[in-house]
Amino acid sequence: MYGFKKLIWSLCIAMGAGCATNVKYEDATKVETTTADFGSTDLQQIANKMVDSLLSFPPMIQATNERSPVIFVDTIKNKTLEHIDTESITDSIRTKILRSGKFRFVDMTKVNAVKKQFEFQNESGTVDRATAAAFGRHIGAEYMLYGNFASIVKKTDTVKDVYYKFTLNLMELETGIIEWADEKEIRKIAKRSWFGW
Amino acid sequence: MSDRLRRFFFSGLAVSVLSVTGCSTSSVFTSYTATMSPLIDGVKARKFDYALKALNKYRNSNDKILYLLERGRIAQIKDDIEVSMMDYAATIKAVRDREEKAIISVSDVGAQTSTFFTNDNTIPYQGDGYEKVFLYQFQAFNYLAKKDIEGAGVEVRRANLEQHLALEMHEKEVRKAEEKARQKSIETEQAYANLNAAYRTMDDIAGKVKNSFQNAYTFYLSGIVYELLNQPNDAYIDYKKAIEIFPDNTYLQRDIIRMAKELGMNQELNEYTSRYAAIRAEVANGGVDTNTGELIVLFENGFVPQKREIKVPIPTPNGFLAVAFPVYTAKLPDVEPLALSEPDRKDALGETEPLCYVQSLAVKSLKEKVPGMVVRHLLRSAAKTAFQYQAKDSAGIAGTILSSLYNIISERADLRSWLTLPRDVQIMRNHLSAGIHHLHLEHKASGAFSDVDVSVNQHGKTILRVIRTGSVLYTTAITF
Numbered sequence: 091m092y093g094f095k096k097l098i099w100s101l102c103i104a105m106g107a108g109c110a111t112n113v114k115y116e117d118a119t120k121v122e123t124t125t126a127d128f129g130s131t132d133l134q135q136i137a138n139k140m141v142d143s144l145l146s147f148p149p150m151i152q153a154t155n156e157r158s159p160v161i162f163v164d165t166i167k168n169k170t171l172e173h174i175d176t177e178s179i180t181d182s183i184r185t186k187i188l189r190s191g192k193f194r195f196v197d198m199t200k201v202n203a204v205k206k207q208f209e210f211q212n213e214s215g216t217v218d219r220a221t222a223a224a225f226g227r228h229i230g231a232e233y234m235l236y237g238n239f240a241s242i243v244k245k246t247d248t249v250k251d252v253y254y255k256f257t258l259n260l261m262e263l264e265t266g267i268i269e270w271a272d273e274k275e276i277r278k279i280a281k282r283s284w285f286g287w
Numbered sequence: 288m289s290d291r292l293r294r295f296f297f298s299g300l301a302v303s304v305l306s307v308t309g310c311s312t313s314s315v316f317t318s319y320t321a322t323m324s325p326l327i328d329g330v331k332a333r334k335f336d337y338a339l340k341a342l343n344k345y346r347n348s349n350d351k352i353l354y355l356l357e358r359g360r361i362a363q364i365k366d367d368i369e370v371s372m373m374d375y376a377a378t379i380k381a382v383r384d385r386e387e388k389a390i391i392s393v394s395d396v397g398a399q400t401s402t403f404f405t406n407d408n409t410i411p412y413q414g415d416g417y418e419k420v421f422l423y424q425f426q427a428f429n430y431l432a433k434k435d436i437e438g439a440g441v442e443v444r445r446a447n448l449e450q451h452l453a454l455e456m457h458e459k460e461v462r463k464a465e466e467k468a469r470q471k472s473i474e475t476e477q478a479y480a481n482l483n484a485a486y487r488t489m490d491d492i493a494g495k496v497k498n499s500f501q502n503a504y505t506f507y508l509s510g511i512v513y514e515l516l517n518q519p520n521d522a523y524i525d526y527k528k529a530i531e532i533f534p535d536n537t538y539l540q541r542d543i544i545r546m547a548k549e550l551g552m553n554q555e556l557n558e559y560t561s562r563y564a565a566i567r568a569e570v571a572n573g574g575v576d577t578n579t580g581e582l583i584v585l586f587e588n589g590f591v592p593q594k595r596e597i598k599v600p601i602p603t604p605n606g607f608l609a610v611a612f613p614v615y616t617a618k619l620p621d622v623e624p625l626a627l628s629e630p631d632r633k634d635a636l637g638e639t640e641p642l643c644y645v646q647s648l649a650v651k652s653l654k655e656k657v658p659g660m661v662v663r664h665l666l667r668s669a670a671k672t673a674f675q676y677q678a679k680d681s682a683g684i685a686g687t688i689l690s691s692l693y694n695i696i697s698e699r700a701d702l703r704s705w706l707t708l709p710r711d712v713q714i715m716r717n718h719l720s721a722g723i724h725h726l727h728l729e730h731k732a733s734g735a736f737s738d739v740d741v742s743v744n745q746h747g748k749t750i751l752r753v754i755r756t757g758s759v760l761y762t763t764a765i766t767f
Contacts, residue, residue: 123388168437171444245452248390286389 102175126252126280127248129173136256138272143272145190150270156226160229161187161260162196164236170254185236195238196231198256233269247270250280299472319350320593320704323357327590327706331757336366347400350412352381353703356422359603359706363425364754364761368432370566375426379445382422385413387683398607398612402663407701416453417648420446422505431750431765436515454502458656472686482657485614486599491617492650496532499652502641503533504585504712509540511583515748515767522631529642536640538716540566548714554711556602579718580743586625586639586753587709589733591618591649596700608668612660613699623715623732625753625760630727639713646710653704688719709754721745727761728753740767 122129144150153159163184166176187193211222237258244251253275260270326338338361345354359374388395401409414422427442496502506529513522523546540563547556560566573655592615601736626639671694678686729736737760743749747767754761 122671168441169444171441171448173438173441243448249454250387280387282387283389285391286393 110117126278128170128172128254131264132254132276133179133182134234136179137186138182139274140256140272141186142256144187144258144270145192147270150192150260153269156195158192159232160194160196161233162231162234164198164234164235166239166258167255168239170239170241172241174239176239179239179256183235193233194229196229209281232263234263236261237261246283252278252280254278303572307539317649318596318699319353320595320706323593323706324593326357326361330361330364330584330707331759334760335361335367336473338531339365339370346377347688348518349409349625349701352378352385352414353412353705354706355381356418357707359422360425361704363428364707364756366761366763368429368629372429372508375422375429377420381428382414382419385411391552402667405697406667406699407663408699408703410701412703414653415649415704416449416457417502417645417652418708419449420453420500420502420505421645422703423449427508427754430456430510432763434765434767436512436767439512440516443505443512444609446505446733450501450505454498457498457500472510473569481660482599482612485612486657488618489615489650489654492615492644494621494648495644495647496651497752499529499648500644501532502645502647503529503536503539503649504714506532507539508585509643511748511750519546519550519697522546535644536642536714537566538640538714539642542716577734578745580745580747580749581719582714582715582717582719582724582741582743582749584625584639584717584751584753586713586715586755587757588623588625588713589710590756591645591704591706591708591710594700594702594704594705595654596693596702598698608672609698610664612664613653613700614703615646615653617646619644619646620710621710621732622713623730625715625755626729626731627717628729629716629724631725636717636719637715639715641711642714643712644710645708645712649704649708718751719743721764726751729763731758733758736764739764 099196118130119134122131163180166180166229167173168176172266186197208225211217211223235258237256239254239256241255242253254277255275257273257275258271259268261268299368314407326341329335329338339358342354342358342361345351348354355374356376359371360630362368362371362374370437376564395411398410423442423446425699426714427439427446430436430438430442479701501616505745510522510529513525521544526539526546530536530543533539542561544556544563544566548551548558555564562637589749590614595615595616598610599612600609622641628634631638632733678689680686682689723740723742726739726741727736728739733755735755737753739751741749741764744766749766751763752763
């Protein structure tokens with residue numbers, strides 16, 4: 091009887107332990123393969139490849155030798171089968187380029203907020219004129235960064251094959267010439283397991 | 288029946304009872320249509336919240352895919368975009384989870400086994416091909432309502448992929464099921480003969496479509512979204528797919544000619560203009576005024592018919608066993624167009640034309656499932672006959688009565704399908720001057736009418752989605 095009770099108790103404990111949520115910290119750059127969907131590893135791979143490629147491109151090295159040109163980031167067109175936050179990818183790319191010190195950026199998504207602040211500083215009468223930021227001193231962007239994100243998905247009963255292609259272009263605004271472009275391809279294959287619940 | 292067999296039967300019975308735990312939330316012993324009919328009547332009487340609440344308790348049931356499909360659709364009719372979006376997202380996740388499940392899954396084997404002792408309703412609902420396509424398409428509407436065209440693009444691409452995959456897998460599956468049925472040819476022959484009589488009435492309706500999952504409405508919306516995304520090539524391809532499925536729609540014919548012209552597809556343009564001569568003359572005459580935008584009317588008419596149960600006698604060594612099969616008895620109704628006019632300008636804008644018969648898709652889908660259903664029924668009737676025989680042996684008359692009673696109670700056809708889908712879909716597409724228009728909509732067949740203000744942007748597109756339930760028209764206008 092005692093043995094039976096012990097068995098029941100240990101079963102209960104085992105079941106309880108299985109159900110309790112388990113949280114731990116992991117390295118953010120560790121390879122993640124939970125599903126074949128777009129994930130953190132893909133984002134990091136794309137950002138790293140694009141930034142390395144741009145900064146090591148000879149004409150770009152030349153252009154940034156003595157000065158740091160200004161770039162504005164346009165949107166990346168999402169043509170995939172997933173709802174992907176492409177802004178998050180361009181954010182990563184922009185941060186990395188910025189931290190290299192070679193380029194500077196203007197943020198077009200914040201134009202309205204900046205305009206409001208300007209109006210507050212210059213027109214509300216609450217801000218000391220001497221310290222107010224003056225109108226008309228913004229620096230015009232020289233380059234535009236834009237691109238496409240496409241995917242091809244093939245599926246059978248047991249296998250899912252996902253192919254991503256991320257293309258990024260840098261256009262010189264004045265001449266309209268694409269000064270640099272590169273693409274990152276990613277291919278992932280997910281197989282269904284044979285046995286499970 | 289040996290003791291071992293008997294033990295197997297009763298343990299199977301136990302498994303089946305366990306696997307359908309919470310019988311109140313499953314359709315094993317109460318038919319799905321009986322659960323849904325009052326809710327659909329409620330929706331017709333604008334009692335949306337009651338239906339949404341009632342469906343919410345099935346969120347984690349075996350058939351959650353089905354109940355969430357209904358919920359997402361009802362929320363959309365109510366114009367509650369947030370709820371609809373969440374429910375459809377949950378459905379999409381559930382569908383994916385099913386697709387990515389282990390190939391041999393313990394819970395699936397349990398469900399399949401329990402069909403031997405109860406009925407097909409114990410198999411968790413997976414969603415038919417055409418239902419999954421509509422799921423993605425209706426989710427695209429939610430993104431459009433939020434003016435997120437890129438998000439809508441993702442959903443229509445998913446819908447297109449689903450149609451493509453279904454086409455690939457479909458042929459394989461039908462062949463497999465037919466093969467299986469042929470192996471048991473002697474037994475199936477009688478079942479088929481009895482069934483065919485009942486299913487013959489469905490042939491006309493199913494004959495309207497080539498397969499159950501490709502529909503012109505989804506391709507048409509996909510074309511519109513691609514036009515909004517400024518991808519005219521992709522739009523043209525999807526309009527072409529739509530016209531291949533439904534060649535008679537004159538609005539679609541106009542779109543094809545317009546797009547072929549825009550894209551400089553000269554050879555195809557010649558082909559289309561010779562095929563649709565009436566449209567060509569019209570397009571040549573009326574040059575489009577520059578200060579106009581497009582009004583695209585998408586009219587989703589009524590509710591798709593429900594399945595009914597018929598009992599088909601199947602011979603067994605112990606006499607006939609009544610086997611329940613699902614069947615569609617509703618006839619294909621006449622086209623009931625929606626008329627649009629602008630009373631302020633004393634101008635009749637035109638009538639909608641059919642683009643998709645959802646009823647035909649549903650009927651075709653059921654017909655495609657017949658071979659698999661027959662095989663399962665034969666296996667089941669074998670198990671049930673063995674039980675009947677054994678019961679007679681060991682418990683005499685009382686046993687026979689009890690086992691017959693069990694057969695009657697447990698023999699229920701699988702009546703599950705997405706019931707809040709429209710019966711048919713019609714479209715209209717017109718150029719209107721930029722600005723606000725007061726439109727009058729009238730549906731003569733049901734007596735439903737509605738007045739709606741839509742704004743049209745220059746060179747823009749305004750999507751007016753009209754859903755009819757009973758004699759009420761629900762309208763949503765999205766201006767781009």
